[in-house]
Each structure stands twice: as C-alpha cells, then as structure tokens.
Amino acid sequence: MKIAMIGTGYVGLVSGVCFSDFGHEVICVDKDPRKIEMLERGEVPIYEPGLDRLMNKNVEAGRLSFTLDLERAIDGAEAVFIAVGTPTRRGDGHADLTYVMAAAEEIAKAAKDYIVIVTKSTVPVGTNAKVRDVVAAANPDLDFDVASNPEFLREGAAIDDFMKPDRVVVGVETDRAAKVMEEIYRPLYLRDFPIVTTDLESAEMIKYAANAFLATKITFINEIAALCEKVGADVKAVSKGMGMDGRIGNKFLHAGPGYGGSCFPKDTKALARIGQEHAAPISIVETVIKVNEDVKRRMIDKLVDLCGGSFNGKTVAVLGVTFKPNTDDMRDAPSLTIVPSLVGGGARVRVCDPQGKREGEHLLPSVEWQDDPYAAAKDADLIVILTEWNEFRALDLDKIASGMKSAKMADLRNIYSADAAAEAGFVAYDSIGRVGLIRA
Numbered sequence: 001m002k003i004a005m006i007g008t009g010y011v012g013l014v015s016g017v018c019f020s021d022f023g024h025e026v027i028c029v030d031k032d033p034r035k036i037e038m039l040e041r042g043e044v045p046i047y048e049p050g051l052d053r054l055m056n057k058n059v060e061a062g063r064l065s066f067t068l069d070l071e072r073a074i075d076g077a078e079a080v081f082i083a084v085g086t087p088t089r090r091g092d093g094h095a096d097l098t099y100v101m102a103a104a105e106e107i108a109k110a111a112k113d114y115i116v117i118v119t120k121s122t123v124p125v126g127t128n129a130k131v132r133d134v135v136a137a138a139n140p141d142l143d144f145d146v147a148s149n150p151e152f153l154r155e156g157a158a159i160d161d162f163m164k165p166d167r168v169v170v171g172v173e174t175d176r177a178a179k180v181m182e183e184i185y186r187p188l189y190l191r192d193f194p195i196v197t198t199d200l201e202s203a204e205m206i207k208y209a210a211n212a213f214l215a216t217k218i219t220f221i222n223e224i225a226a227l228c229e230k231v232g233a234d235v236k237a238v239s240k241g242m243g244m245d246g247r248i249g250n251k252f253l254h255a256g257p258g259y260g261g262s263c264f265p266k267d268t269k270a271l272a273r274i275g276q277e278h279a280a281p282i283s284i285v286e287t288v289i290k291v292n293e294d295v296k297r298r299m300i301d302k303l304v305d306l307c308g309g310s311f312n313g314k315t316v317a318v319l320g321v322t323f324k325p326n327t328d329d330m331r332d333a334p335s336l337t338i339v340p341s342l343v344g345g346g347a348r349v350r351v352c353d354p355q356g357k358r359e360g361e362h363l364l365p366s367v368e369w370q371d372d373p374y375a376a377a378k379d380a381d382l383i384v385i386l387t388e389w390n391e392f393r394a395l396d397l398d399k400i401a402s403g404m405k406s407a408k409m410a411d412l413r414n415i416y417s418a419d420a421a422a423e424a425g426f427v428a429y430d431s432i433g434r435v436g437l438i439r440a
C-alpha cells in the first residue's frame with residue numbers, strides 16, 4: 001500500500017519509518033528543505049535510539065523516500081497521514097490547528113482518487129469533522145474519508161512503542177476507511193496487538209484523556225512525595241506498594257521534578273480549554289497543570305536550602321537537562337524553570353547532558369557545558385541530578401564527592417540514597433519524598 005506522511009517531526013518521522021518497515025511504500029513530506037535534505041542524506045534530525053538504522057534500512061529497500069512535493073507524495077496513495085505540529089496557541093491555551101487545516105486544504109487540492117485522510121497529530125475533539133468539511137469545500141468532487149489515529153509513542157522508546165503498542169486507536173466514519181486502516185496496521189493486527197475502532201470523536205478524546213490521566217498520575221505521586229517528606233515516609237516504598245494493586249499499576253508513579261515534554265504540558269492545557277469551552281470543566285486536570293508548576297518551584301526551594309539560603313556565588317553542577325533520558329528534546333523540561341533560577345540567583349552553573357547541548361545552548365544561556373559529570377562537579381558547591389540518563393545512574397560517588405568544594409547533592413530522580421551519599425562522603429543529600437541527609 002502507498003502511504004503519504006505529512007510532517008517529519010517526531011511522530012511523523014517515526015510513524016513513516018515504521019510503516020515502511022511494515023512493508024508499505026511511504027513518502028514523507030515536509031515544507032522545510034533543510035529537513036528533507038538531511039533525511040535524503042540519511043541523517044535523522046532528532047535523537048531517537050535506533051531510528052537512523054531503521055530509516056536507512058527502509059530507504060535502501062526502496063520503500064521509504066522524502067520530498068517537498070505534497071502532490072507527488074499523495075499521487076496514488078491510499079492514505080495520507082497528517083502529522084504536523086499542534087502547539088499551544090499563545091494567549092488562550094488552545095491547540096493551534098493552523099498547520100493541520102493548511103495540510104488538509106493542500107491534500108484536497110492535490111488528491112485525485114479515493115483517499116483516507118488520517119490525522120495523527122493530537123487534535124481537539126471535532127477537528128477530524130472540521131478536516132472533512134475543509135476538504136469537501138476545497139474539492140467537492142473528491143472521493144475521500146477522514147480517520148483519526150492518535151499516536152501514543154514515547155520519545156526515547158518510540159520505535160518499540162510503535163511496533164509493540166498497548167493498542168492502536170482508530171476513529172472512522174465508514175467501513176471503507178476502517179478497511180484501509182486495518183490494512184495499514186495488518187502486521188500488528190496479525191500479531192494480536194489490539195486495535196480499538198471507534199468513531200472520530202471518541203478516538204480524539206482517548207488521546208487527550210490518556211495523556212491527562214498519566215499527567216495526573218505523575219502529579220498525584222509528586223504531591224504524595226511532598227507529604228512523605230513531612231511525615232518521614234519513603235515515596236519509593238509508597239509507590240511500590242500502591243503500584244502492586246493491579247487497578248493502579250506501577251507505571252508513571254515515579255516522583256520527580258514535574259512532568260515536561262512535548263505532550264503532557266500541551267495536551268493537559270488543551271483538554272482543560274476544551275472542557276471550559278463546553279461548560280464541562282475538567283477541574284482535576286486544571287489542578288494538575290497548576291500543581292506541576294508548584295512541583296518545579298518546590299525543587300528550587302530544595303536547592304536554595306541545600307545552598308544555605310542563597311545561590312549567590314555558588315557553583316552548581318546540573319546533570320541532565322532534557323525533559324527525560326534518551327532524547328534531545330528540551331520542550332517544557334523542568335530544567336527550563338530550574339536552571340534560570342539558579343543563574344538568576346547568582347550561581348555559576350555547569351551543565352552536563354549526553355544529548356541536550358545542541359538545543360540547550362540556545363535555551364539555557366549563561367551556563368557552562370561539560371561533557372563529563374566529574375568535570376562538571378569539580379569544585380562545585382552542589383550537584384543536581386535532574387534527568388535520569390543511564391550515564392548518571394552509576395556515578396562513582398566517592399570521586400564526585402571528593403572533587404567537590406562542599407559535597408552536597410540534590411537527587412531529583414531518586415537514583416541514589418541518603419545512605420549511599422553518606423558513605424561516599426556527601427555532607428548533604430536531598431531527594432524527592434524521602435528523608436534526606438544533612439551533616440553540615
């Protein structure tokens with residue numbers, strides 16, 4: 001089957017590559033000539049483990065190609081996926097649908113034969129119906145269907161998530177469109193991965209509800225963590241004990257410095273807006289959005305305490321600035337709130353991140369970049385673990401502590417323990433939702 005993919009961002013590129021690996025003929029389209037040139041050279045514009053290898057394998061097999069020309073891409077295609085950005089609109093928190101609607105119109109003008117227009121971007125309920133109307137108005141003679149096919153992949157684990165999903169969600173209006181979607185996902189279908197086929201509005205809603213639920217789960221444990229610190233409980237034990245209840249589940253119960261990334265902050269805001277607009281407010285999600293900001297501020301308070309009340313004149317080493325490991329993505333990362341407060345408070349900040357430098361250099365000015373965590377910690381007053389990259393999970397704590405001016409650690413991902421820190425010679429150690437160590 002021939003498939004066109006519009007947009008070569010995270011979701012578009014990963015989906016395009018994986019569909020080609022299913023055996024389909026995929027053409028990925030983007031308006032950005034630099035991106036297309038890079039992809040044609042075999043280079044992946046984002047950092048995602050395994051993506052370059054899989055992409056080049058399918059390019060070599062002749063199933064995957066890239067173009068600036070949308071008309072050529074959809075010529076003969078049975079399905080075209082819209083995977084363009086839906087950023088938060090300035091001012092009102094809504095998802096900005098300019099790119100989705102522009103793509104729909106371009107498809108309408110270029111398409112000749114029956115085609116299924118599938119939205120993969122996360123879009124508010126009602127958008128697929130709008131896409132249908134826009135296409136019908138732009139090309140009244142075109143034979144087409146629309147479908148909603150939200151994507152649930154996580155950055156850093158994108159290929160595995162796409163190839164082995166918990167479920168595939170498909171919203172359609174006709175059997176004909178359902179058959180095309182089934183054909184596209186046949187390799188998953190044959191391996192018993194469940195496909196939920198429903199109407200357009202429910203499919204759109206599933207994506208927002210799922211992301212908002214996960215953001216809520218994280219925020220819930222983050223608030224429990226704050227209470228654990230006050231009552232002397234250990235949040236790691238609490239989430240373990242909670243997670244063993246099959247109704248709760250143990251995933252997304254890791255307390256940390258607040259959720260970030262390209263989806264949770266944007267999608268929670270969009271869902272809150274949709275609720276308000278329909279006079280059915282999702283107050284729990286409105287609260288989650290607010291509490292996640294409080295969580296980040298609480299992290300800054302911890303760091304101020306560890307620095308003895310002020311950042312002024314201190315040297316702080318920050319390990320990890322991307323919003324999570326195995327990505328170079330800095331969108332809405334907690335580091336974007338925490339690092340500027342350190343710098344603004346007069347600290348000298350050294351940053352070490354395996355992939356964050358390229359984007360981070362623009363987003364975090366006035367910091368010093370170090371490739372090596374030990375060099376970053378040298379003569380520092382405080383080391384902060386902000387993102388749990390594997391590289392930071394097995395540090396030689398003795399070596400870190402002995403090189404520091406005052407050996408203090410803020411472990412905002414609960415990788416180490418107060419005992420391990422004490423043994424290594426740290427004089428202060430604080431983490432999330434656990435009793436810390438203060439010697440000085």
Ligand code: UDX
Pocket residue numbers: 151152153154155156211214218251252253254255256257258259260261262263264323324
């Ligand atoms: C998320 C969804 O998981 C995915 O289904 C959707 O398609 C896109 O949004 P992603 O943003 O890539 O994926 O990252 P994810 O692994 O979900 O983490 C999101 C944020 O939550 C990160 O900042 C992470 O550090 C934080 N998090 C996650 C926690 O703080 N604790 C947890 O237990 C899990």
